[in-house]
Amino acid sequence: MPETSRPQELPARLLANPEMIKACQIRDFGTVFRLVKTQAGIYPSMIARRCELTPSRVGEVMAGRRQLQHMDVIERIADGLRIPGHMLGLAQRTWETPVALSAVERKPSVAAALDRSSPTAVPGSDVDSILALTARTDPRPSTLQALRSSIEDYWRRDDQHGGEALRPAVIGQLRYVLGLLKENQSAPIRHGLYGVAAELARLTGWTHFDARQYSQARSYFREALQLAKEIDDRHFMANVLACMSLQATYQDKPTDALAFVSAAQDEARGAQGTTPRVLSMLSLREAFAHATLGNRAATHGAIADSHSQFERIRSSDPDPPWVTYFDEPKLIVDTGIAHGRLGEAAIAQPMIADALRREDSANQRGRAFHALWLARTQLSLGNLDQACQTATGALEPASSVASERVAGHLREFYDDLAPHRRAPVAVTFEARLREILPAQVGGMPRP
Template sequence: MPREHRGPNEKLGTMLALAGMSNAGLARRVNDLGAQRGLTLRYDKTSVARWVAKGMVPQGAAPHLIAAAIGSKLGRPVPLHEIGLADADPTPEVGLAFPRDVGEAVKSATDLWRLDLAGRRDFLTGSFAVTAYATPASRWLITPADGSVAREPTGPGAVRVGHSDVTKLREAADDARRWDSKYGGGDWRSGMVPECLRVEAAPLLLGSYSDDVGRALFGATAELTRLAGWMAFDTGQQEAAQRYYIQALRLARAAADLPLGGYVLASMSLQAIYRGFADEGVDLAQAAVERNRGLATARTLSFFHMVEARAHAKAGDAAACAAALSAAESWLERSRDGDQDPAWLGFYSYDRLAADAAECYRDLRVPRQVRRFTETALARPTEDFVRSHGLRLVVSAVAELESGNLDAACAAGARAVEVAGRISSARTTEYVRDLLHRLERYGNEPCVVELRERARPLLAAPA
């Protein structure tokens, strides 16, 4: 049963007015957000009236869903205290902080890792808010590296961390990257990354280590945390991805690893773009570029410029996109086999640049360029990059469709559906769904009907 407040919840009423939401509108949005998380809620305008006028506090996930619904209208995170529900479980705030102190940073990260994000539908109930990246990005830009991170023993049972411990974490990150590319972020093996962070990494960060070992340890845990975020992003868990990314950036700062911090910012940028925040995506990608000039390898800078191009394309700025793509290609041409490229960049080569260039021109609606770059992107063998191949096939299908080649579009779409059915990637499924939406205007054309039937099991599968 809902709990009583002492009188009306004036804060909630004020925030509803500020967001321009009616009682019925809030109830509907809360029910929808609950359904997205597997919850069956039946709130209506009378329920909301009770929350406001009588100060009733709904139980379970509802307070956080209310905050998320209002936050999505305002375009920023809304903490529970701002809507008069501060006495609800504060757990959903975990992972959003970017502490200045290294010790607090360790606590912030390990608190997040200890939560089973995939298994708790009542935890991450806030909508993705790109504004949550503002403070982490600005603090990283101002101070991208901490002072000494050495940690002294805190008791007789403290773990003494050495480079061999760090090596194990890096090997786990290498394995996870391969799983993700081949099987998608939702593959059962992907769950081993959060488990590794909880069981293996957390005790090490809470152990004792020299500054040198500590830097390496923070770098390895930052890599794994970014991977956890990327896998959450690929499976549609945007709230979880955002929290992992914020903590990964904080850990990269403790590692004094600017290229890795830039990689996290690039990941944040791609998520912002995917969620429709192109301008913020540009800012995040440019932050990665600017802080790494003269520091990162040529291949790394090429990747950052490529992400910047994606953001410009989504914003509809063709000239800025072309300039960023040109910079990406120029830096990639300067790279050499002997460069000390980071291990996490092993996926990036000219075919990946071509694939993203194709997506840029898809967003800019230049199908001739999409087809040109997609041909290069699809030339790479697919056994280790199955998800990427599926995404490229969908982009190719869209280009064929916009060029008036319906049969070719459906053929590429059918191949994409076959690939998507072999992996666990909500993002790939969403690409297929978008293609089918574009094909709706062709009604019952035989090839469209056939493709729709092929895709039906994929689209009906649970997320």
């Protein structure tokens, strides 16, 4: 398909539909075409034109009288209908890259010449345009609310299961919102769509960060910054910069981490209505950066600032939704982690343990992540039995979430355990590890 052609994107809800996912997996294109028609308003004549098929062939597939098995046809369907490659067992398509995410005005595609004398010729572009009118979207305030609700649901599912499985649906919804931004919208709707797109771009970046796919994460974080800047949402820009600071900490780039969080604090303090909860969260991200640099005094100062801001929180504060996760258990566990990054295990251990007891049980990734932090802290204090017991408790939540960050912490604990590998508690832990998470230990040496 020519690069100048930009087909209508499929709705995110369709890409996330279990029936659609299964149909793509088994390449049941009759079901795929039916769902594309009923849920995306793309009629058989449009399907035929976009996938370079004849209408009669599309009709036969939808009626169950023909199957499509040739790889070149399957690739044309993926590209013509904008179905992500992995859903059909294909390599990533060229149009799936983040660089195409800028909200620029869409240019009309040039229709290919058709042989109108043939009885199986595809209808002209005027017919497609008429049919497409039935699929146009007129976003309203309720549309924005529905989109924001879906984002909240994505974050809950990300905490419970990780973002890998969510990513195609989130990217699809992001493209859908960016498509709406290319059309004429009222100023309030346009403002809201930019905010939603910024949130979706940040969430996509986060799923890549959690998978330790840092280059892709930064691309989406940068996109989120650009979208938030369009509506001068300085609070959200601070939020994205805080994410980039945390990623730089993981990449062992503490100078970059400090630069990002300093910029985030500048944005937050320069904006009106910044709440103490936002400032408290940002101060702890600053503490992470200082701790990674090994700057003890600056780390302690940032921690003190964070706790001071947290004490100023009131229930009436107009906190943005993206910071409500930063509650007291999160404050405590992050404080413990900051001390742990400094090597102050004796201070970190009781804090992380206390927060872990109070943490929301539905946040599987958080529980696994923090339990492994606690286990490593206990091990550094010489408490081998405690450490192995805590790490064993982390295995169940770790097995239920797809998170390379959690897997990385698990491997780090396993490496830390090397001097004690033959101790009975370590042998028991490893046996349980190989039972619950065999994929994580496939390359690990046996004792």
